[in-house]
Amino acid sequence: MRTWPRRRRLMILVALASVVAVLFALALRGGPSGQAESLPSAPASSPPPSPAAPGVEAVHPSAPPPVTHAVPGVRYTFDGGIAGQVQDGSGRLPLRVRKSGGELSTVPHGAGLAVRFPQRCEHYGAESCARAILQSGPAEFLNPGQGAFTYGASVLVTPDETSKGANVIQKGFSVGDSQFKLQVDGAAGHPSCVIVGTAGPAIYVALASLTVADGRWHRVECSRSDALLTVAVDGKLKGRSAIPSSLSIVNADPLCIGGKGTSANNDQFAGAIDDVFVTLPS
Structure with missing residues (x-):
């Protein structure tokens, strides 16, 4: 081999x-x-982010830019005072002082200012009563129609400032028109939310079960959702009223704060108001 x-x-x-x-x-x-x-394999380590410049928010390079959506409506803080025009947060609906024998002033509230309205008149509705309000021009864009919406304000009322009629916010009228309104009516000082539709003169009221006339600040909010009108005080539901789901609020009237006008029987508010808002569905 x-x-x-x-x-x-x-x-x-x-x-x-x-x-x-x-x-x-x-x-x-x-x-x-x-x-x-x-x-x-072991994950690759990323380099540490560069420190942000002073006053600039650090954003991760891969994060999408923040998106902001404007909420339809208006909001007034009065922190800039009431001389001249009072601008809302969006600048779309300025307010002007309208008066007849009365004056408006500002008072401290938190870190800002609130509006003080004339003192209560002893003879409600008399021509001699001091009257002063804040009023916008025509505000059709604040018409909620049949949609859900909210409106409200912070109020300061003492027991001796209540009256037969005291309007905080009003747009429109109850006779031959349509409206939404927040008021603190009657000696007991219970706030209520009021709406009237275009289809008829029926007035729907959600009355709060407690008073706000105690000399302290209270946040009052009205909300219309489908077939329900509610009133909340300091974030807690305090009253409700059933309403037609078809009820529609549409008018060409201005937004008024502190009363419905400057004529007699204007439902003049006595006390202080701040942080007024109307929020419509987007």
Whole structure:
């Protein structure tokens, strides 16, 4: 039998070892195509974010930019005073002082200002009573129609400032028109929300079960949602009234704060008002 020389056998073994090494390397890399094999690996560390400049909010590069949506409606804080025009937050519906023998002033409230209205008249509705309100121009864009909406204000009323009629916010009228209104009527000083639709003279009232005439600030909010009108005081539901779901409020009237006008029987509010708002569905 013919035997291989020792040297030739050694060369063949070295060649076979080289081929096996190449095949093993290709298997680890995923084959000749060069695609990497999916193997667990330690997560790559990201470089620390650069410090933001003073007064600038740091934003991660991959985060989408913040999106803000304007909420239809108006909001008044009165922190800029009441001289000239009183602007709402959007600048769309300025208010002006209208008066007949009465004056408005500002008083501190929190870190800002509130509006102080004339003192209560002893003879409600008399021509001699001091009257002063804040009033806008025509405000058709505040018509809620049949939609859900909210409106309200913060009020400060003492027990001796209540009266037969005291309007906080009003747009429109109850006779031959439509309206929404927030009032603090009667000696007991219970706030109520009032709405009247275009279809008829029916007046719907959600009366709060407690008084706000205690010399402290209270937040009062009215809300219309489908077939329900509610009044909340300091964030708690305090009254409700069923209303037609088809009720629609549409008019060309201005927004009035502190009374419905400057004529006699204007339902003049006595006390202080702040943070007035009307919010419509977007």
